[in-house]
Amino acid sequence: MTRVVLSIGSNLGDRLARLQSVVDGLGAAVRAVSPVYETAAWGGVEQGPFLNAVVIADDPALDARAWLRRGQELERAADRVREVHWGPRTLDVDIVTCHDGSAEVTSDDEELTLPHPLAHQRAFVLAPWLAVDPSATLTVAGETTPVAALLDAIDADERAGVRQVDLALAL
Template structure:
């Protein structure tokens, strides 16, 4: 069984619906879904604010490359266009961590580079896994990151299906 931490974000179109599409697309594999957070864009700052969340998933037959392919398929289904690095996007699905695996392959860097300092990843991750550990960096709660500008959106709750019956 492999366990992956996926960071999801959107700042174009129906941002919340794009995040929900990831949860829906991975529904049978979803173990936990964080609250949704809103943050200003960084890198290229002249763009709409992002909605972000963390999804933790488990599967028997998916390795780190499988999680990357699944994330890319969800991005493609959401009409993701890669025109500008750190530019606006309908959906971004980043593989943050997979069972502590490290990789320096240019197509799949693990843990995700920059995750150790990005509040948009770390704050929601801690919401669903307070004892989270990021390979090569240690306990997430002990990492020095700023929560400035990160706002929890309690009015937006991703439906994981756990309570559906």
Template sequence: MTRAILSIGSNMGDRLALLRGAVAGFGPRIRAVSPVYTTAPWGGVEQDDFLNAVLVAEDPAYDCRDWLAHGQRLEQGAGRERTVRWGARTLDVDIVTCAEPVAGGFRACRSTDPELTLPHPRAHERAFVLVPWLDVEPDAVLDVAGAGRPVRDLLAELDTAEVAGVRPTDHTLTPAGGVAP
């Protein structure tokens, strides 16, 4: 079994429908869904704003590579094209961190494989990941350079303008009776 923190985003097409499709695509694996935020693009490529959210997911049969493969299938189904690094995209599914169960909780998996670097190497720099993550896990911890750091502390270290740029929306990704954060 693994537990994954997934960051999802879209800035092309019907952004909200694409994010809802990702939630539906992970189905019963979803344990929590953050509120939806709108954010400016990250990485310096001129493009439209994103809608972003964070999902907490678990599956007894999945390992970390299964989360990657599942996310990539959802991206392909949404018409994602990887032409420009940090460019516009219909759907982006990033694995922020993945953990395996151990006595008393979970232990974060580590990977330096270029196809699946865990934890995500830049998650601690991205307010659009940290803000919604705290909505679903107020005590979240992220491994940064080999040390577990409270996500709340990482967010406090970011530029205040970047944090302020993660703006709440009235959108929801779950239907009535669905998984709530």
């Protein structure tokens, strides 16, 4: 069985509906959903704020590449267009980490890098993940580190820019 942590975000159109489409699209595979956060765009491209959340899911029929394809299908269903790197988007579905049973799945190729190589630098990933799984860990440069410690290491201004909002995703 594979268990994934997915970071989802949207800053175009009905942002909450776009996030909900992921939860709905994954159906019975969803095990937990974080609160929803609003964050300033990351990556230096001028654009509106994102809604972000983390979804934890598992499915015995999916390996890491199948999770990647599933995330891309959900993005296509939300009319995702990849025009500008880190630009505005209807939906972004990133695999942060994947486990097959107790073993962490690693991958380092141009199609899929696991664990996500920048997740440890992104408060908009770590804060929702920590909210839904306080004991979460992430492997960075071969070392497994508590997500709480990774979040604490991020600049205070960036952490402050990740604000929980009064919106929720339905399971």
